[in-house]
Amino acid sequence: MSENQNAALYFVDRHVDEGRADKVAFREAAGAKRSLTYGALAQRSDLVAGAFEQAGVVPEQRVACIVLDQIEYPEIFWGALKAHVIPIALNTLLSTSIYDFILKDSRATCLMVSHELLDVVMPAAAQAPHLKTIVVIGGEAPEGTISYEDFLTGAAPKQAVHVGEDECAFWLYSSGSTGQPKGVRHVHGALQATSDTYGAQVLGIREDDVVYSVAKIFFAYGLGNAMTFPLSVGATTVLFNGRPTPDVAAQIIADEQPTIFCGVPTLYAATVHYFENNPVPQSNLRMCISAGEALPEEVGNTWQELLNVEILDGVGSTEMLHIFLSNRPGDVVYGTSGMAVPGYELRCVDEDGAEIAPGGVGELLVRGASAAEGYWNKRSKSRATFEGEWTRTGDKYEITAEGRFVYCGRTDDMFKVSGIWVSPFEVEQALIAHPGVLEAAVVPKRDEEGLEKPQAFIVLKPGAAADKVLPELKTLVKEKVGAWKYPRWIEVVEDLPKTATGKIQRFKLREVA
Structure with missing residues (x-):
C-alpha cells in the first residue's frame, strides 16, 4: 500500500x-x-x-x-x-x-x-x-x-x-x-508545497520563531502564516481573535515578542501613521512580510526606518494558496513585488497570449505545485482560470530589465489614457507620498468628450486640511509618474470600500465615478 x-x-x-x-x-x-x-x-x-x-x-x-x-x-x-x-x-x-x-x-x-x-x-x-x-x-x-x-x-x-x-x-x-x-x-499536497517553497526558501522560518499573522486563518495568506509555516518547522504561533487595529498590532509586537510579523498593506500604512504619535515598541522582529495588495513604497521605507526590519512584499492568491512572487531578505526593492519564489514559474502575456518583453505590461500567469484543483461547481470559471499547469492571476504586471515584477493593477482595474496604459496603483503610490494622504484609490471616469481619465478618491490623515492638500496632489502625480496620469478629479472620502481581507474594491468606486 x-x-x-x-x-x-x-x-x-x-x-x-x-x-x-x-x-x-x-x-x-x-x-x-x-x-x-x-x-x-x-x-x-x-x-x-x-x-x-x-x-x-x-x-x-x-x-x-x-x-x-x-x-x-x-x-x-x-x-x-x-x-x-x-x-x-x-x-x-x-x-x-x-x-x-x-x-x-x-x-x-x-x-x-x-x-x-x-x-x-x-x-x-x-x-x-x-x-x-x-x-x-x-x-x-x-x-x-x-x-x-x-x-x-x-x-x-x-x-x-x-x-x-x-x-x-x-x-x-x-x-x-x-x-x-x-x-x-x-x-493535501498543496500545504507542504507552500512550506517547502516560500516558507523554507524565502521566509526561512525556523523552529525558534514566534509568528503573529494579522491576516486571519480563514484567509489563504493567514492560513499559511499561522498554521502551515510554523507547523512545518515546529515553531510557535500567536493567535488573536479580535480586530487587528494599529494599537493592537503594536501591543502584540511589544507583549508577545514575535520574530515574524505577517501584515497587509492597509495595516502597515495605518500603523506607520499610528507611530507618528505613539512610541515604537521594542521588538524581537527579524522579518516582516506583506501580501493581499501591493505594498506602497513609502510605507515600506518608513516601516523599515521605524522598526529597523524589512518588509518582504509578495504576491499570492486563494487559487495558489500562498505567495509565489516575492522580495527576498537582503534584496528588497520597495515598489516592486520582487521575483519568482523558488518552485514557481511566472510569465506575463498580452491579450493574445503572447509573452511581453521587459518594460511592457501583461497579465501574470503562474505555475506551481500549490495550485488549486479548481472551483466548486464553476466549470467555465475553472477553465478560464486554470489553463493546464498555468493559473491566471488576473493581475497586470510590468517586468523590469532586471527581472523584477512591478504591480500595475487588477486586469479589470487597468485603463488607457491617450492610448497608454495607466496603473491605478502607480498613481495611488504617488498620491500617498503626500504627507497629508493616508489612503488613495484611482479609477477611470469619462470626461465631457467621453474619454477615460483618472479619478482619485483619497482618505486624509487626521489633522490634514483638504484645502491645503488637494491643490498640491495633481502636481505631485505629474512629477512622480507622468503628466498624462494625474487625476483630473479628486474626491475626499471618510474611508475606501474594502473586502474583509483589506483589498480596495475599486469596482464600487467605478460605480460612483
Whole structure:
C-alpha cells in the first residue's frame, strides 16, 4: 500500500515523534492566554476526527468553519483532515446573506461556529438544507446546537485516514470582490508545497520563531502564516481573535515578542501613521512580510526606518494558496513585488497570449505545485482560470530589465489614457507620498468628450486640511509618474470600500465615478 500522505501527519503528528510534544504550538494573545502544545494538538485533533465520525460526518463531506482565531481552530482544521472530511475556512466578517449563499452552495453538513458570531450566522444556518450538526465554540450552545466540548464527549480518538497527496483536503472561498464568492478546492499536497517553497526558501522560518499573522486563518495568506509555516518547522504561533487595529498590532509586537510579523498593506500604512504619535515598541522582529495588495513604497521605507526590519512584499492568491512572487531578505526593492519564489514559474502575456518583453505590461500567469484543483461547481470559471499547469492571476504586471515584477493593477482595474496604459496603483503610490494622504484609490471616469481619465478618491490623515492638500496632489502625480496620469478629479472620502481581507474594491468606486 502506498504511503499515507495525509497532511496532518507531516504538520502535526511527526512533531511528537521528533520530541516536540511539550513545545507550545499555539498561544492566545489576549484573555485567558490559553496555549496548545504539539502533543495536545495531536491528541485533540485525533479526538476531533473521532467526533466527526461519531456525529455521522463521513469522509469528503464539507464542514463549514466560521471560527475566530482561537485555540480550537487548529484542533478542528487538522482533525477534519485526519477524518478526511473537508473543512471550509470561512471569513468571519461576512453578512448573513453571504453565509446563506455559501452554506447552500457548499452543501456543508456540519457547521463549526464561534459563539460570538451566532447572531450573524444562525439565520443563515436555519435556512441551510444540508446542515445537520451545528457545533458552538465557547459560551452556551442555543437550542438545536451542541457545544464543542459536548461534541467531543464520548468520541474515540481517530488517527489520520489514509489519503493520497492529490485528494481534496480543504476549501477556501474567494473574497467575492466582484461577485458571489467561489469555492476553491485545495489538495493535501498543496500545504507542504507552500512550506517547502516560500516558507523554507524565502521566509526561512525556523523552529525558534514566534509568528503573529494579522491576516486571519480563514484567509489563504493567514492560513499559511499561522498554521502551515510554523507547523512545518515546529515553531510557535500567536493567535488573536479580535480586530487587528494599529494599537493592537503594536501591543502584540511589544507583549508577545514575535520574530515574524505577517501584515497587509492597509495595516502597515495605518500603523506607520499610528507611530507618528505613539512610541515604537521594542521588538524581537527579524522579518516582516506583506501580501493581499501591493505594498506602497513609502510605507515600506518608513516601516523599515521605524522598526529597523524589512518588509518582504509578495504576491499570492486563494487559487495558489500562498505567495509565489516575492522580495527576498537582503534584496528588497520597495515598489516592486520582487521575483519568482523558488518552485514557481511566472510569465506575463498580452491579450493574445503572447509573452511581453521587459518594460511592457501583461497579465501574470503562474505555475506551481500549490495550485488549486479548481472551483466548486464553476466549470467555465475553472477553465478560464486554470489553463493546464498555468493559473491566471488576473493581475497586470510590468517586468523590469532586471527581472523584477512591478504591480500595475487588477486586469479589470487597468485603463488607457491617450492610448497608454495607466496603473491605478502607480498613481495611488504617488498620491500617498503626500504627507497629508493616508489612503488613495484611482479609477477611470469619462470626461465631457467621453474619454477615460483618472479619478482619485483619497482618505486624509487626521489633522490634514483638504484645502491645503488637494491643490498640491495633481502636481505631485505629474512629477512622480507622468503628466498624462494625474487625476483630473479628486474626491475626499471618510474611508475606501474594502473586502474583509483589506483589498480596495475599486469596482464600487467605478460605480460612483
